[in-house]
Amino acid sequence: MRGLSKMRAKDLNYDRILSSMCTPPHPIALKAHRKFQETNLGDPGLFPGSAELERQAVGMMAEMLGHPQACGYLSTGGTESNIQAIRAARNAHGFRDGNIVVPKSAHFSFDKIGDLLCLEIRKADLDDDLKVDVGSVEDLIDENTVSMVGIAGTTEFGQVDPVDRLGRLALDSGIHLHVDAAFGGFVLPFLEGDWKWDFRAEGVTSITIDPHKMGMATIPGGGLLFRHPEDLDRLAAYAPYLTMARPTALTGTRSGAIAAAVWAVMNHLGREGFTKVIDRCMALSRRMVAGAREIGIEPVIEPVMNVVTLQMDRPEEVRSDLLECCWRVSTTRSPKALRLILMPHLTYENVDLFLADLENVLNRYS
Numbered sequence: 001m002r003g004l005s006k007m008r009a010k011d012l013n014y015d016r017i018l019s020s021m022c023t024p025p026h027p028i029a030l031k032a033h034r035k036f037q038e039t040n041l042g043d044p045g046l047f048p049g050s051a052e053l054e055r056q057a058v059g060m061m062a063e064m065l066g067h068p069q070a071c072g073y074l075s076t077g078g079t080e081s082n083i084q085a086i087r088a089a090r091n092a093h094g095f096r097d098g099n100i101v102v103p104k105s106a107h108f109s110f111d112k113i114g115d116l117l118c119l120e121i122r123k124a125d126l127d128d129d130l131k132v133d134v135g136s137v138e139d140l141i142d143e144n145t146v147s148m149v150g151i152a153g154t155t156e157f158g159q160v161d162p163v164d165r166l167g168r169l170a171l172d173s174g175i176h177l178h179v180d181a182a183f184g185g186f187v188l189p190f191l192e193g194d195w196k197w198d199f200r201a202e203g204v205t206s207i208t209i210d211p212h213k214m215g216m217a218t219i220p221g222g223g224l225l226f227r228h229p230e231d232l233d234r235l236a237a238y239a240p241y242l243t244m245a246r247p248t249a250l251t252g253t254r255s256g257a258i259a260a261a262v263w264a265v266m267n268h269l270g271r272e273g274f275t276k277v278i279d280r281c282m283a284l285s286r287r288m289v290a291g292a293r294e295i296g297i298e299p300v301i302e303p304v305m306n307v308v309t310l311q312m313d314r315p316e317e318v319r320s321d322l323l324e325c326c327w328r329v330s331t332t333r334s335p336k337a338l339r340l341i342l343m344p345h346l347t348y349e350n351v352d353l354f355l356a357d358l359e360n361v362l363n364r365y366s
């Protein structure tokens with residue numbers, strides 16, 4: 001154990017991490033996770049309690065996403081959910097040399113998908129607010145398009161695509177529409193505003209939502225939901241020797257710990273608890289933006305969710321200078337900016353300390 005402790009001590013704690021979409025799990029999620037660690041959802045007949053928790057956790061997310069009848073499973077995270085959603089869409093079309101149309105802001109998991117599923121990845125332009133341009137999507141779709149993708153909470157800027165309009169285009173053209181809400185899935189339902197980005201938007205066929213990001217569950221906790229059961233069924237393999245003959249997950253063996261963690265944290269926090277968490281993260285984000293403005297820096301967009309991007313000429317240099325004060329931040333590609341995620345582990349005090357260090361670093365350049 002001493003060897004392990006030595007290695008664990010090398011890992012950072014989350015205090016000064018502003019670059020991550022993960023956060024320490026809620027204590028109740030951790031407790032639940034430990035209790036179910038050795039169970040296996042890959043053979044659910046042996047662990048019916050864990051399987052029931054998964055069904056209920058998926059049901060709670062389905063309700064949150066505006067379609068209580070939606071079906072799906074708990075994956076290892078956004079990458080697996082995106083792969084499986086596109087695989088289901090491709091299988092629905094029954095051909096292999098197709099394409100998918102994703103926004104230029106899509107997560108790099110879609111590049112992996114192109115490679116894995118032998119699909120051409122077509123990238124649609126963004127508008128000035130960094131949302132996908134629906135006209136550009138329309139120009140890129142053709143008879144070989146197996147799916148369009150909209151993002152509810154882009155990785156770099158936390159922006160939300162016009163899913164509603166994409167949904168109408170999807171219905172008109174008979175193409176699947178997958179929404180990647182890996183990050184935004186546990187943010188948008190708790191924000192004020194009339195977002196129509198989930199199953200409430202007609203035409204949305206599947207949604208990626210990650211409990212291990214803003215859902216405060218344990219890693220690896222992903223979610224994938226489908227509007228139509230037949231799409232989930234398109235992922236099924238045949239394994240008659242298991243207690244479930246037609247498993248749909250990408251991985252075989254998978255711990256029930258995540259089902260327990262998601263179930264526990266969703267029941268414990270409920271709508272009210274999550275709203276408090278999100279309110280606080282948004283207040284931290286507003287403080288970050290206001291403090292940045294005081295030292296003459298503007299955000300790229302007014303934050304939609306708890307992702308703050310600050311315009312500057314040389315964000316990579318600022319990033320490495322901030323490392324001297326032990327701050328971990330990241331940068332964006334286009335437009336270039338310093339990227340900060342205000343996760344639940346951050347405090348007002350640390351936001352202020354960060355802003356003071358940022359001002360010092362920027363003064364070196366002036």
Ligand code: 0PR
Nearest residue numbers: 019020021022077078079107154155180182183
């Ligand atoms: N879709 C979106 C919109 C995402 O932001 C991410 C990950 C994924 C899909 C893929 O999810 P998984 O990583 O669960 O497969 N977004 C973060 C990113 O790649 C993940 C992350 C988390 C990165 C913590 C760094 C980190 O320290 O930027």
